Amino acid sequence: MLKKIIVSALLISLSTFCIAQKSKVNAAWRGLTDYQSTLKEKPDPSYLMKAKEAIDAAAANEETKSNPKMHVYRTQIYYEVFKSNLKAEEEKAAATSGDKKARMETAYSNVSTKEFSEAIKSIEFVKTNSKDQSQFQELLTTGLSMIDDLNNLAVGSYKAKKYDEASDYFESSFSLSGMLNQGRKDTVSLFNASLSAQKAKNYAKVVKINQRMVDEKMANAGTYQYLYNAKINTQDTAGAFTTLQEGRKLYPNDMTLLNLETDYFLQRGRQQESVNNLLLALEKDPNNAILHLIVANTFDNMANPKTKGPDGKDVDMVKPENFAELFGKAEEHYKKTVELKPGNPEYSFNALYNLGALYYNYGTYMYNKEMNDATITKLASKQKEIMAKCTEQYKKAIPYFEQALEFKADDNSTLQSLRRLYLLVGNEAKAAEITAKLNKGK
Numbered sequence: 001m002l003k004k005i006i007v008s009a010l011l012i013s014l015s016t017f018c019i020a021q022k023s024k025v026n027a028a029w030r031g032l033t034d035y036q037s038t039l040k041e042k043p044d045p046s047y048l049m050k051a052k053e054a055i056d057a058a059a060a061n062e063e064t065k066s067n068p069k070m071h072v073y074r075t076q077i078y079y080e081v082f083k084s085n086l087k088a089e090e091e092k093a094a095a096t097s098g099d100k101k102a103r104m105e106t107a108y109s110n111v112s113t114k115e116f117s118e119a120i121k122s123i124e125f126v127k128t129n130s131k132d133q134s135q136f137q138e139l140l141t142t143g144l145s146m147i148d149d150l151n152n153l154a155v156g157s158y159k160a161k162k163y164d165e166a167s168d169y170f171e172s173s174f175s176l177s178g179m180l181n182q183g184r185k186d187t188v189s190l191f192n193a194s195l196s197a198q199k200a201k202n203y204a205k206v207v208k209i210n211q212r213m214v215d216e217k218m219a220n221a222g223t224y225q226y227l228y229n230a231k232i233n234t235q236d237t238a239g240a241f242t243t244l245q246e247g248r249k250l251y252p253n254d255m256t257l258l259n260l261e262t263d264y265f266l267q268r269g270r271q272q273e274s275v276n277n278l279l280l281a282l283e284k285d286p287n288n289a290i291l292h293l294i295v296a297n298t299f300d301n302m303a304n305p306k307t308k309g310p311d312g313k314d315v316d317m318v319k320p321e322n323f324a325e326l327f328g329k330a331e332e333h334y335k336k337t338v339e340l341k342p343g344n345p346e347y348s349f350n351a352l353y354n355l356g357a358l359y360y361n362y363g364t365y366m367y368n369k370e371m372n373d374a375t376i377t378k379l380a381s382k383q384k385e386i387m388a389k390c391t392e393q394y395k396k397a398i399p400y401f402e403q404a405l406e407f408k409a410d411d412n413s414t415l416q417s418l419r420r421l422y423l424l425v426g427n428e429a430k431a432a433e434i435t436a437k438l439n440k441g442k
Contacts, residue, residue, distance in 0.1 A: 108156030163200035206230035289340035296333035356400035363393030
């Protein structure tokens with residue numbers, strides 16, 4: 001009999017304890033609704049603090065911590081705490097700024113997001129663990145409002161140059177948006193997350209975000225560009241090249257990826273692979289002015305190799321044995337670029353400037369080579385002949401530099417090159433005009 005009484009007492013005690021814990025959930029709900037009823041006139045934070053105290057107790061208890069309904073209330077309560085803190089930060093900012101937008105950006109950049117993060121965790125719990133989807137539906141309005149806050153937190157952090165934080169907020173906005181909008185993908189938020197991580201120079205995060213874009217089937221050519229550059233910056237050269245190959249396969253006509261691949265080959269001395277790749281692309285698109293420009297630039301770099309000197313500046317290396325052949329191919333493709341007239345003025349300028357520089361450099365190369373090869377006894381007699389050959393190249397260069405000025409009239413490098421060329425061909429009047437223009441621009 002005594003044993004039965006003891007067991008009964010224990011059962012009653014356990015039942016009472018469970019009811020007590022469930023009453024904490026109810027108390028949290030009452031505190032929340034009482035607080036929300038005061039918002040229109042004068043918010044009473046004491047109700048909110050009681051709600052938080054009750055929900056914290058319920059969240060710490062084994063009987064109720066996995067209850068989806070508890071997490072519904074916990075989301076709403078913690079979000080209200082965050083909004084209350086945000087309001088306080090806005091009032092602080094009002095002392096230094098009269099502009100509402102500026103005040104809000106400051107408030108969002110300074111507010112604590114501890115409670116906000118906990119609210120997101122509870123939304124995720126409800127989404128994952130609730131068998132009754134109506135409970136998740138209760139959080140849609142709150143969740144959509146939180147997405148707006150996440151974007152504002154991101155912008156506030158970005159404006160405050162807290163780029164790493166901004167990246168996290170943008171990525172959280174993407175995740176929450178996908179959860180609430182039945183998998184619809186907010187590509188802008190994830191792109192902004194990547195951009196912010198790049199501003200922070202957090203290349204590991206750039207890799208993670210852009211790989212997520214690939215995995216989520218959201219990638220475009222730009223995604224592979226960012227992923228490649230980020231992997232290069234994290235010293236993952238092999239992974240970077242794999243990414244580049246994947247991107248080139250998916251976007252064979254993307255000029256930036258093609259250029260990156262060209263640079264990758266050239267930097268590793270794989271020049272022929274670079275040329276083969278580019279010429280193959282030209283076979284498919286022979287009237288592509290940009291491709292011709294890249295091919296020309298590649299042959300130009302092969303003909304005129306450079307290295308970095310002790311001061312970090314470019315230093316000319318010895319010309320290759322097939323210099324004349326490479327020069328001819330660079331000339332051919334630069335001329336084709338000019339003939340095709342690229343739609344982008346920058347490309348037209350580059351083609352004209354580089355073609356002018358090609359002739360100028362060739363003339364200088366011919367002069368130095370011929371003078372070095374000439375014997376002392378023949379030097380005087382050959383100098384005039386050598387100078388005539390070089391002048392022919394200088395005269396070829398001049399019209400291309402002049403045309404380049406039609407795109408960038410005040411470009412200092414073009415003006416300086418033209419002045420030197422006018423002096424070398426004996427046109428002192430034109431050289432004086434350029435000198436006057438350069439002095440006027442100082």
